[in-house]
Amino acid sequence: FGIAVFLVGALLVEALNIQREVALAPGQSLTIGRDSFHLDGVAHHEGPNYTSDRGTVRLLRDDRLVATLHPEKRAYASGG
Structure with a gap:
């Protein structure tokens, strides 16, 4: 029974997940x-x-500032 509950929960989380990538230019x-x-x-x-x-x-x-975020994409000099 526990495994069935886990599987139903995991499938619901994946089915209800919405993710989208949007490219923005500075100022947009x-x-x-x-x-x-x-x-x-x-x-x-x-x-x-x-x-x-x-x-x-x-x-x-x-229209009220909640946070300032600083996402970052890194490229490391070592490690291939």
Whole structure:
């Protein structure tokens, strides 16, 4: 019975999951429900053993700032 409950729960989570990738240019925004994501820009950074492109994204809910996010894509110099 426990395995059946686990499988039903896992299948429901996967079936109800919604994921989408959206490309934004600096200055553009995306609104999902009450939340708005504004891409302010992307900057190149050099770390001790990596280089990265780091974005600045403002998250607004009902036009009030909730958080400033800094997503980052890294490329490491070592490790193939």
